[in-house]
Amino acid sequence: MSDIGSRGYANPDKLVSTDWVAARLSDDNIRIVESNEDPLLYPSGHIPGAVEVDWVKDLNDPLRRDYLGKAGFEALASRIGITPDTTVIFYGDMSNWWATYALWVFELFNHKNAKIMDGGRLKWAEEGRELTREKPVISPTSYSAPERDDSRIRAFRDGVLQHIQSSGQLVDVRSPAEFSGEKLHMEGYPQEGAVRGGHIPGASSVPWSRAANEDGTFKNAAELSAIYLEEIGLNPAEPTVAYCRIGERSSHTWFVLTNLLGFADVRNYDGSWTEWGNSVGLPIEK
Amino acid sequence: MADYPAKLQEYLDDFSFITSREERVDYLIAIADEFQPVPESIATKPYDEAHRVIGCESEAFVWALERADGTLDFYFDVLNPQGLSAMAMSAILDQACSGAPLEQVAAINGEVVFTFFGRDISMGKGRGLTELINAVVYQANQRLKSA
Numbered sequence: 001m002s003d004i005g006s007r008g009y010a011n012p013d014k015l016v017s018t019d020w021v022a023a024r025l026s027d028d029n030i031r032i033v034e035s036n037e038d039p040l041l042y043p044s045g046h047i048p049g050a051v052e053v054d055w056v057k058d059l060n061d062p063l064r065r066d067y068l069g070k071a072g073f074e075a076l077a078s079r080i081g082i083t084p085d086t087t088v089i090f091y092g093d094m095s096n097w098w099a100t101y102a103l104w105v106f107e108l109f110n111h112k113n114a115k116i117m118d119g120g121r122l123k124w125a126e127e128g129r130e131l132t133r134e135k136p137v138i139s140p141t142s143y144s145a146p147e148r149d150d151s152r153i154r155a156f157r158d159g160v161l162q163h164i165q166s167s168g169q170l171v172d173v174r175s176p177a178e179f180s181g182e183k184l185h186m187e188g189y190p191q192e193g194a195v196r197g198g199h200i201p202g203a204s205s206v207p208w209s210r211a212a213n214e215d216g217t218f219k220n221a222a223e224l225s226a227i228y229l230e231e232i233g234l235n236p237a238e239p240t241v242a243y244c245r246i247g248e249r250s251s252h253t254w255f256v257l258t259n260l261l262g263f264a265d266v267r268n269y270d271g272s273w274t275e276w277g278n279s280v281g282l283p284i285e286k
Numbered sequence: 287m288a289d290y291p292a293k294l295q296e297y298l299d300d301f302s303f304i305t306s307r308e309e310r311v312d313y314l315i316a317i318a319d320e321f322q323p324v325p326e327s328i329a330t331k332p333y334d335e336a337h338r339v340i341g342c343e344s345e346a347f348v349w350a351l352e353r354a355d356g357t358l359d360f361y362f363d364v365l366n367p368q369g370l371s372a373m374a375m376s377a378i379l380d381q382a383c384s385g386a387p388l389e390q391v392a393a394i395n396g397e398v399v400f401t402f403f404g405r406d407i408s409m410g411k412g413r414g415l416t417e418l419i420n421a422v423v424y425q426a427n428q429r430l431k432s433a
Contacts, residue, residue, distance in 0.1 A: 040315055056406050057307075
């Protein structure tokens with residue numbers, strides 16, 4: 001894959017290479033964060049100095065279906081030793097699904113000084129780079145966070161309903177079988193309880209993985225434009241909503257549209273199909 | 287109701303005493319390190335899709351071969367190199383179920399996944415691992431029906 005700076009991204013600073021990370025392992029202004037679906041991966045070996053942010057344990061409210069609040073985020077930030085000025089580098093499994101998901105949650109608290117390591121954990125490992133089981137010793141920091149801001153990059157059910165009633169741009173990033181309603185869950189994944197199959201009316205189907213190369217790195221801007229602008233006709237200046245099953249795959253697409261293609265207003269609908277497909281009375285297309 | 291295979295019960299007893307996430311994870315990683323993929327004498331890639339565990343995103347495959355005494359030897363592979371949880375579950379099932387009485391294997395409840403991995407794994411991961419157990423249970427049931 002070509003150098004990140006030559007790929008034509010709108011905001012190339014949001015993406016760093018494995019080389020870039022390897023050269024900064026001892027930089028105190030940088031905190032490397034691994035975020036995975038598989039809870040065994042980080043303890044089995046991680047980038048030296050990296051801390052773990054677990055999407056279930058650290059990012060979600062333990063009772064409500066919601067993200068952590070201000071106090072929870074401040075405690076998390078303190079635990080992983082960051083200040084608002086720290087550059088946070090996220091990486092993880094599943095072509096960085098969970099890394100982009102964690103970055104998205106951090107941006108809900110306006111921690112914008114955050115980047116993704118292109119290719120994620122698999123690329124680092126396959127390049128033969130060091131992985132350690134030694135957990136770093138982190139000095140807790142003091143982090144004063146703002147209240148979580150759900151108004152900019154997060155979409156809720158009622159907002160999505162208004163969005164589709166005004167023919168707003170909507171991207172369904174699930175598999176084609178989920179989009180068509182043939183399956184109620186992702187190919188290769190178990191059923192997770194949606195009562196109805198199909199998609200939100202007006203949505204275009206672009207599975208998240210089309211934005212990634214086989215090695216987990218992101219496609220270049222021309223390739224991404226061919227998919228999102230030319231193929232399904234999205235207008236980067238218009239508000240756009242991305243959704244999937246619970247908001248994790250769509251955070252990958254949110255990252256692509258926002259940072260790599262420079263869309264002005266992209267929201268991740270984290271309620272996604274597990275909310276929409278179970279809600280009484282909401283419109284559905286097949 | 288049949289007992290569980292002795293080795294499985296031993297693991298379940300071990301995990302029931304675990305109180306910290308760190309201890310649980312360390313134990314599971316140690317088990318995953320013992321994972322041995324199916325030998326080429328049994329199966330070679332690309333594997334027959336009939337052996338794929340539907341619902342396991344780590345791309346797990348299961349084979350069951352009958353021993354002379356009528357019990358089964360189970361073999362596994364996990365194609366996702368980052369599928370450590372699936373490797374740990376496969377190693378447990380291999381050690382616990384190969385050569386165990388079929389009635390005991392058939393009696394395994396998929397809920398044991400949560401004794402091993404805890405309740406704070408994602409729903410998708412939990413159910414994927416459950417499908418791995420179900421694939422083994424299915425093989426035992428098939429042999430019992432044909433016996």
